[in-house]
Amino acid sequence: MNRTLEHILSRVQKPARYTGGEYNAVVKRQDEVDTRFALCFPDTYEIGMSNLGVRILYGVMTRMEGVWCQRVFAPWADMEEEMRREGVPLYGLESGDPIADFDLIGFSLGYELAYTNVLNMLDLAGLPLHAADRRGLAPIVVAGGTCAFNPEPLAPFVDIFSLGEGEDVTVELIQLYRRAREECWEKEEFLQAAARVPGLYVPSLYDAIYRPDGTMEAITPRDGAPAVVTKRIVQDFDKSYFPVDTIVPSTEIVHDRVMLELFRGCIRGCRFCQAGYAYRPVRARDPKLLVEQGIAACESSGYQEMTLSSLSTSDYRPLEGLCDGLLDWCEPRKISLSLPSLRADNFSMGLMERLQHVRKSGLTFAPEAGTQRLRDAINKNVTEADLLQSCRTAFSGGWSSVKLYFMLGLPTETDEDVLGIADLAEKVYQAWREVTPNPRRGVTITVSTACFVPKPHTAFQWEAQVSMEEYRRRVKLLRENMRGRSIKYNWHDPETSFLEAVLSRGDRRLAGVLEQVWRMGARLDAWSEHFSFERWMQAMEACGLDPAFYANRVRPREEVLPWSVTSTGVSTPFLWRERERAYQGVITPDCRKQCTGCGADKLYPGGKCDA
Amino acid sequence: MHRLAFTKADTAKYISHLDLMRTFQRAFLRAGLPIKHTEGFNPHAFVSIPLPLSVGFSSGCEVLECQLLEPVDLAQVPARMTAALPAGITVTGCYEAVRPVKELCWVNYIVTMEYEAGAPFGAERAIQALLARPSLVVNKRSKKARTGWVEVDIIPLIHKATVEERRDSITLELIVRAQNPGLNPELVVSAIVEHCPEAAPDFVCCHRRAVLDKDLQPWT
Numbered sequence: 001m002n003r004t005l006e007h008i009l010s011r012v013q014k015p016a017r018y019t020g021g022e023y024n025a026v027v028k029r030q031d032e033v034d035t036r037f038a039l040c041f042p043d044t045y046e047i048g049m050s051n052l053g054v055r056i057l058y059g060v061m062t063r064m065e066g067v068w069c070q071r072v073f074a075p076w077a078d079m080e081e082e083m084r085r086e087g088v089p090l091y092g093l094e095s096g097d098p099i100a101d102f103d104l105i106g107f108s109l110g111y112e113l114a115y116t117n118v119l120n121m122l123d124l125a126g127l128p129l130h131a132a133d134r135r136g137l138a139p140i141v142v143a144g145g146t147c148a149f150n151p152e153p154l155a156p157f158v159d160i161f162s163l164g165e166g167e168d169v170t171v172e173l174i175q176l177y178r179r180a181r182e183e184c185w186e187k188e189e190f191l192q193a194a195a196r197v198p199g200l201y202v203p204s205l206y207d208a209i210y211r212p213d214g215t216m217e218a219i220t221p222r223d224g225a226p227a228v229v230t231k232r233i234v235q236d237f238d239k240s241y242f243p244v245d246t247i248v249p250s251t252e253i254v255h256d257r258v259m260l261e262l263f264r265g266c267i268r269g270c271r272f273c274q275a276g277y278a279y280r281p282v283r284a285r286d287p288k289l290l291v292e293q294g295i296a297a298c299e300s301s302g303y304q305e306m307t308l309s310s311l312s313t314s315d316y317r318p319l320e321g322l323c324d325g326l327l328d329w330c331e332p333r334k335i336s337l338s339l340p341s342l343r344a345d346n347f348s349m350g351l352m353e354r355l356q357h358v359r360k361s362g363l364t365f366a367p368e369a370g371t372q373r374l375r376d377a378i379n380k381n382v383t384e385a386d387l388l389q390s391c392r393t394a395f396s397g398g399w400s401s402v403k404l405y406f407m408l409g410l411p412t413e414t415d416e417d418v419l420g421i422a423d424l425a426e427k428v429y430q431a432w433r434e435v436t437p438n439p440r441r442g443v444t445i446t447v448s449t450a451c452f453v454p455k456p457h458t459a460f461q462w463e464a465q466v467s468m469e470e471y472r473r474r475v476k477l478l479r480e481n482m483r484g485r486s487i488k489y490n491w492h493d494p495e496t497s498f499l500e501a502v503l504s505r506g507d508r509r510l511a512g513v514l515e516q517v518w519r520m521g522a523r524l525d526a527w528s529e530h531f532s533f534e535r536w537m538q539a540m541e542a543c544g545l546d547p548a549f550y551a552n553r554v555r556p557r558e559e560v561l562p563w564s565v566t567s568t569g570v571s572t573p574f575l576w577r578e579r580e581r582a583y584q585g586v587i588t589p590d591c592r593k594q595c596t597g598c599g600a601d602k603l604y605p606g607g608k609c610d611a
Numbered sequence: 612m613h614r615l616a617f618t619k620a621d622t623a624k625y626i627s628h629l630d631l632m633r634t635f636q637r638a639f640l641r642a643g644l645p646i647k648h649t650e651g652f653n654p655h656a657f658v659s660i661p662l663p664l665s666v667g668f669s670s671g672c673e674v675l676e677c678q679l680l681e682p683v684d685l686a687q688v689p690a691r692m693t694a695a696l697p698a699g700i701t702v703t704g705c706y707e708a709v710r711p712v713k714e715l716c717w718v719n720y721i722v723t724m725e726y727e728a729g730a731p732f733g734a735e736r737a738i739q740a741l742l743a744r745p746s747l748v749v750n751k752r753s754k755k756a757r758t759g760w761v762e763v764d765i766i767p768l769i770h771k772a773t774v775e776e777r778r779d780s781i782t783l784e785l786i787v788r789a790q791n792p793g794l795n796p797e798l799v800v801s802a803i804v805e806h807c808p809e810a811a812p813d814f815v816c817c818h819r820r821a822v823l824d825k826d827l828q829p830w831t
Contacts, residue, residue, distance in 0.1 A: 001621055007814050009625055010667050016630060021622030021698035023634075023641070250626045250634050250697050302637025302695070304655070334654055 002096060008082040016251035017045035018079060020093030023248040024300070026062045026069075027094055034066040035174060038092050038099035038139070040107045042117035043526060045073040049247070050255035052309065053145065054108055057166050059243040067174060070094040070102075074117040075124070077524065083124060090124040100125045104177060105139045106170075107158070109147035112503035113496060113525040115154060115514055118143070120523040122157065129515060131159045131204060137180060137187050142173065148201075149231075149278055150456040150563035153503055153510040155203035159187075160194050162201075163566055164231025165264075167240055169199045195225040199232035201566060208508045208562075214549055216507060216560040230567040235604045237264060237283040244296045248303070257305035257338075258297040260290055262322070265600075266311040267591040267611045270368070271379045271459035271582050272410065275311055277575070278457055278568045280600030281609035282591065287318040291325040298335055306330065307338045314339075315592075320350050340364070363394050366405040369413070370420025377412050377582045379459075381590060384424065388431050396435040401444040402428060408474045408491075409452040409466035411582060418474045421447060422481045429486055447482065448490045449475065451497035455504050456563040457570065459578035462555040465501040467548075468494040495533040499525075501551035502540075507562040510550075512543045571599040613685070615675045615692065616704035616831070619664065623699025628663040634697060635675055641695035644688065647678035661712045662789060662822065665797065670819035674831075676708060706831065715789050715830045717770055717823040720796045722783040724803075724812035734810035735776035738783070741806050742772045742799075749802045765802060768794035770827075781810070789822065 001019065009015040039058055041048030048054055054071070061069035070092030075083060083090070089098040099105055105125070107118050119129055122141070128134050131141065143154060144162035151161040162169055176197065180190040195202040205225035209217040221227055234240040242261070249256070265282035266275070294306055306326065310316060323337065330337055367387055369375045375382060391402060406421050425447050432443045451471045454463040466474075471494040482489045503510060517539035524530035540547050555561065557576060564572075574597065581588060588596055591611035595601075601609040619626075626634060636656040639646050648654040659676045679688075688705035696702070741747065746764050753761040770786040787794040796817050804811045824830045 010814070015625040015666065016627065019622035019625050023638070023695070023697045025698075248634075248637060248697075250623070251630045252633070298640075300641065302640035304637075304640070334648060 004086050004088055005096065008079070008086055008088065012079045012082055013076060014251060016249075017073065018075065018093070020071075020096070022250050024245050025071075025094060025247050026058075028068045032066065033068040035068070035104070035178060036092070036097075036102040037061055037067060037069045037174070038072050038102045038105045039069050040072040040099075040105060040118075040121055041074070042107055042109070042114040042121060043074050043111075043524075044076060045249075045251075046253045048073045048108075049249050049253045051108065051110070052243075052259045052261060053110075053166070055243045055246050055259075056241060057106075057108075057170060059246070060167055060170060060241050061174070063241070064171065064174065068094065070097075070099075072099055072121070074114075074121055074524065077530065080120070080124065080523075089126045090121055098125065100127050100139065103138045103140070103181075104174070105141045106162075107141070107143040107145075109143050109145035109154070111526060112147060112153075112500050113531070115147075115503060116518045116522040116525050118154065119157065119514060119518040123518075130156050132156070134159075135187060137177075137185065137190060140177065140187075140190070146274065146278060147504070149274070149566050149568060150504060150506070151201060151203060151566065152208070152508045152562040153506040153514060155208075155508045156511045157514075158203065159191060160200050160202050161229075161566075162232075163199050163229055164568070165234050166232075167234050169197065169232045172197055173200065192223050192225070195223070198230065201229040203508075206565060210507075210509075215555075216562060218560060219562070219565050221565075228565060228567050230569060230603070231278075233281070233569075233603050234264075234283070235607060237285050238289055242293050242297075244293060245300045246297065248301045255307070256303070257307050258294060258301060258303045259307055259309050260294045260297070261285065262290065262308055262310040262313060262316045262319075263610075264310070265609070265611075267315055268312060268381065269379050269578070269588050269590060269596060269598075271377075271578050272368070272407070272452065272455070274455035274458050276458075277570045277598075279311065280568070280570060280598060281603060281607070282611045284316065284610050287322040287325065290322055291329070294326050295329050298330075298333075304334065305336050305338065307340060309340065363399055363401070364403040364405065365390065367424065368405065368407055369410055369417060370406060370422070370424050371417045373585060374410060374413055374417040374420070376585050376587050378410055379578070379582070379588055381587055384427070387424070388427060391428050391431045392435045395432045395443070396437065398437060400432075400436070400438075400441050401446070403446045403448065404428065406447065406449045407452040408449045408478070409471050411452075411460055411463050412585075413466075413474075415474075415477060418478050419481055421449070421478055422483065425487045426483060429484055432486075443486050445487045446490065447487060448492070449478065450492040451494040453497050453500045453504060456561070457566075457568045457575070459575050459582060461505070461561065461575065462557065462559075462579060464554045465498065465551045467552055468498055471497075496531065498547065498551055499533070499536055502547045503550075505562070506550050509543070509545060513539050513545060516542050569598075569600040569603040574598045612708040613677055613679050614706055614708045614831070615677070615688070615702050616706075617673045617675065617692075617700055617702045619668075619670045619673055619700055621669075621699040623697060624667055624669050626697070626700075627666050628660065632658050632660060634700075635677075638692060638695040639677070642691040644683065644691065645680045647680055662715065662718070662793075664819060665795060665817070668817045668819060672819055672822050672829075674822070676712075679705075704831075710824070710830060713790075714824050715822055716825045717786050717827060718789045718793070718819060719821040719823060720783075720785045720787065721818045721820050722785060722796045722800065723816040723818075724781045724783070724800065724810075725814040725816065726779055726781075727813045729779055730776050730781050731809050734781060734807065735774050737807040737810055738774050738781065738803055741803060742766075742769065742774070747802055747806075749798055749805065751798060763792075763798070765794060765798055768792070769799070772799075781812070786823070786827070 143158045148161045263284035265280045368380045454460045475491045685705045689702040692702040751763045768788040773784040
């Protein structure tokens, strides 16, 4: 380790985040490496190392001969200060080498409030922020992840966006880069070639043209770039890479366990849910394979906990069989199994009994809305009877705490819907009283609300977010009507939701705001101790942009949306139809009952959705 | 009960005490060496490190206690464990615990105080004089005290202190009390900074070299 770094590390909190050297971290010999890729996660080590996508891409690249993938995370404020003072540029954890000297730098974008960290990390690396100012072939800055489905606010800073699942396209991109280097291409030549690779969006090859009212006139491609870039998917999920030999951090991270991915996509079609649309079509992994991978991952890592992950775990058809297969191995070894993302309508007795074999953690359900009318409008096909039945199952099995998640400000929401949340919480309490085997222990029902953020590529992508004042009024209304000591009400502040709404549906002009607010000191915005709403509003004003234009405005159907240059495979007419059905209060059955014709099944030739 | 002797260096210096115990629990599983679990509601692999090492210190003499469950050739354990541990941790021995932990009385530290502009003139003698005082009371952080600080006389806790000046550094070789109460060499450095400000180093590097019994013989 270099001496300057050693001096710095003695002065910062949790230095183990900055050293590398963890078990299963891959160190390659410089002489067997021709391409170095900095895999950057624009948040702290603890958050980034908990991300399954990062672990998958790390493994995919590490397996490539001659490629050395190294991890980079956003330093905490104390570390950043020390690095800037001592002149230590941002480095890869595996080698300690400055990432400015790498060939490719890739960011994983999962959350809009991490955008300022992307800028800060480029700056800490000693690189110009703007892609146009980075003239050479190295380093090329790439970005992927869910937020890349509206790449526009980061467009001037990033050379290439990768849409959809990165397992295959990352390999193709690296191969293309190697060819470009061998043949001494100019950067421009390389970018034009990259734009022809399916799934890669090169923002510098598109002109954004605005109307006088601020809406978009068009986004026009140049130099042979496609008009629409469609996301990539892994076609055979059973054959796709799963990180068995994954890095085991030497310091505690947020999700410190084996993550077993059961399937991608979701059959449900909740109209507000970006993940539900963006990760289609449904592709499940074989349960026998999952048992093998789960066991191998536990043996390789020494983790004593495994989580079954997906967008809606109880929708995995062979779930009970999978649990049995895993428990046979886990139980004698005291390895616990956890199942997040359970739905309130199919949490069965059988599943509960399997969960009881291991540690009993809290149960969380997300009804999202307080009345059946509104749940129908958002297509959250959970009935009150389903939810209460699931709660009864849990309570009679001895659970004594339930968390219920809701959104306020959903399209068509009225005060009656808001008050419906309080009613539902009360009914859950009554259900507990009816069935609990130990009434003396009491129960805790935690109700949480967040302000709804309309997202690109959803049925609600045209919607206005309610104003912050209106959200606060609804919170107050709910708070005043929430009864009972056993019911606890938490609400998220609307300021971050408002900013998320601005950035998630923003256009290229917001890049100026990002740069401005970063220069004013914004970074680590996802952390309340670093977040300043006023700073963001000042930056918006300095750039002459009105945040309400992005957050609180209904877009007409014919408006050119900034993200229309990207496609998730789900067709826009389908989304519009879903929006209309929301206003009619008509539900769309889940994809297992009947194919909705969203279009995602056409993402691969001869492919079919495995709903 | 078994003991593992291990060393901690390079990047592993920054793994904290609690994280290190978790790291070992997982490493035993990775190495295929089952160890005894605690009883109770939430059973977990039992490991204990009798003398926690401060974050950032290197060490050539760490000890971890555990109970290997299956009959195993103890001579093979070091290699198997080292292969299952992160970079910078090397297991050097595995043996049946014989001597009780309370016989671990003294710790030998090498403290290197570095000076970017060279070791200050006269610092060596000033430090020698300071540590030769009959009593030297310093403030120490304490979670128990209401003020958050307690006063400690460090002189009775130091068995031996040798000071040696080099061009860019001053090296202290200390033998200090291990436990009840122990003395962290950082406290010696803060006493130097307080009483001999001209000898305040730019950077300090601490290495634990040996753990000793009451007769100053290696404790294992």
